[in-house]
Amino acid sequence: MKIVITGGAGFLGSRLIRALLAARGRNGVPEFDTITSVDLVPCPVGDARVTSAVGDIADPAFAASVITPGTLAVYHMAAVLSGQSEAEFDTGMRVNLDGTRALLEAARATGDVPRFIFSSSLAVFGGEMPQVVPETLALMPQSSYGAEKAIGEILVCDYSRKGFVDGRVCRLPTIVVRPGKPNSAASSFASGIIREPLAGIASNNPVPPETRMWLSSPDAAVANLVHAVAVSGADIGLNRVLNLPGLTVTVAEMLDSLERIAGADVRALVSAEPEQRVIDIVCSWPGAFDTARPRALGFTADTDFDAVVRQYRDEFAPGVGA
Template identity: 65%
Template structure:
């Protein structure tokens, strides 16, 4: 039996694959003996149980060659990120919308409805929102990326309603701190203002310090994605979309944590220079959510932002 991870060469996909292979998956998780990574590059996880397949998920012939009858679960993490999707509309639509439908159509042909975990985004929200966003509020995306993710959510829910898949939509918090280099995501600065200063490198914050962000550490997001694959679909009661738990933190609070842990000289590496393009996208996102239902279903959250920074620092020192 196989498990497929799109975006398997990326930061999140590679961590998911590595964790699934090293830890015993929870009860209810689909059985698998190998994992297929689908991406534009090879998966960095070195394990004989991992097969890297390189190709574009918008290519139906390619996707159909990967989604074979022995696939029991699909994690769909591949996406053109927010900044690029806004700048390159056609590319974003081809991958984020057309690619998602192509993958769903291939899953629909399987003899048994697979678990299908779709990584969505807070970018589906926009407009006037309450301070704490309830789970059932209507989405009103203010970016092409958010619109593409919202359309993907609707497809996953409808394919689940029809019994073609056993879908779960996970709206991910902004993941902090991501190691490596910045990417084209509008939220990339959220990791950069922690990661770079801890390495002694200058970083620029493009949004006001009062900006609220909904954040989660990489380890907690991976744990929640795996739990999403294991949770009983009947317990979702037809509500397949979940706002994964995070913590609400302002940029000012993030910088205060950085100073407590790294010292004033580390905090001094961050300068403030607002970027109107980034602000327009990021300020449309909500900063706090009612996540009582996901928590009742067994999903978890980080304790506080100090622990997130400490965890990253310890990982980098290993």
Template identity: 60%
Template sequence: MKIIVTGGAGFLGSRVVELLLQRLDAGDPPVPFEEIVSLDLAECPVADRRVRSVVGDVASPELLEEEVTDDVVGIYHLAAVLSGGSEENFDLAMRVNVDGTRALLEAARRTGARPRVVFTSSLAVFGGDPPEVVPEEWAEQPDSTYGALKAVGELLVNEYSRRGYVDGRICRLPTISVRPGRPNSAASSFASGIVREPLNGEAAPCPVPHETRMWLSSPRAAVANLVRALEVEGELIGAWRGMNVPGISVTVGEMLEALERIGGAEARALVHDAPDQAVMDIVCSWPGEFEVQRMLELGFVRDRNVDRLIRQYVEDFAPGAGRPAEEHDDAAPAAREA
């Protein structure tokens, strides 16, 4: 039995692989499995005999037909063209984010095995004029190509679940902050950059107003929630498989205040305002807070506060850091909210 992770070479994908293996070693896997197959354009960085890397185009029906077989018990579909890239290259985004998603679901359908499918969606499916706190039943109204294509993916996953072809779980992830490394093509990449770069002694632009409210999750909490999504029984989620994954609601100004508390005035001084209308058009259309009590009751988690979120970056990605996610109090069940 195997689990497939598209985007398994990426930041979140590789960490999902690691936590799945940790759970397996602890005798508590979210579903029974023996192998993890990473489908990506690069090798999965997790060195483990139980991980097999398949390097190729995850939108290729031929590749998916070969790898998505009747012994697949779970699929994580993380691979996607991100928000900035989707605005720049509509055709590529359509091929990967829509055609690739449908090809993956069709491959799963053909097995007859009804695997659990965890599809990572985004806050970008929302737009228009949402309420201050978005309820679970609020309808999608995307204001970007990325959001529109993720909304299409959500409908596909839900329909394939309704028909009994897969057991889908749609995870609308908060903006992940603070990521290590360099900026990526996501419009929200600055939410990591305005913390990461100053803590590393580098200048960072802030492209949005300080009052911009964001829905954030640390990498630890996001990975714990993705693993929980595979584990929770489908009937507990309900007929509509869309889930607003828990996060914390923080303004950009509050992030900068926390940066100063943790990194000092010198770090805060390295952030300068650099308004970017293209980024604002995307990010400022996203809601800044969601109703997630039911998700917490289902065992999903969230971070304690913005200071802990930033300290996690220091703990996990500074030299010598890297305890397993499950050892952190910030990946605790709802009764022990992080």
């Protein structure tokens, strides 16, 4: 019996794999034998229970080769991110839409009704929004990435309604702070304005300082993703879409946290040059959600952004501002 994780070689996917291995058989997490990481490169997790399948998820034959009978759960984490999806429409549609459909069809073909955890995004929203977004707000994506995720959500819900999979759509907050280099996500700057200054490197904030962001640390996001496979479909109910808990923080407040943790000299490394391409996408996203139902199901959030910055500093930049 196995769990399949697309995007398993990435930062969040590899942390999820380690967390699932640690949680196996506890608190509702199923007793699995192996985890298959599906990505364009091999998974960096060195564990005999982890295997890598390298290939294209939009290829139905490849999807069927990795999601086979005996698959307990599928985590669909792989995606072409927001910036690249906007710039390369066909690529985004092929991977984010065709790939999701191929994985769902492969899961359906097993006949096992595996749990299917779909990593979605607050980019499914847009237009005029209330200060706190309710679960019932209509979707109005303002980017191709958001549209692709919205369609994926509907597919997961319908495959669940038909009894092909036991779906859980997890709308993740923006994950901050991600280590490494900037990626193609429009929200990449949210990590960059913390990560780069802590490494002594200049960075830029491209959006207005009052921009509200819905954020989660990697550890909180991974804990919620682990919980997503543990919670029962009966408890989730008809609505399989979950706005996962996060923190509402303005960009100015993020920089205030950076200064408290690392000092004024570190904060001074962040400039403020507007980038309209980023503003058009990021400022269309909501900054707060009603998460009463997910919290009642056991999902949790970080307590404050200072702790998020401190967590990243202690793991990746020890000694800075200490």
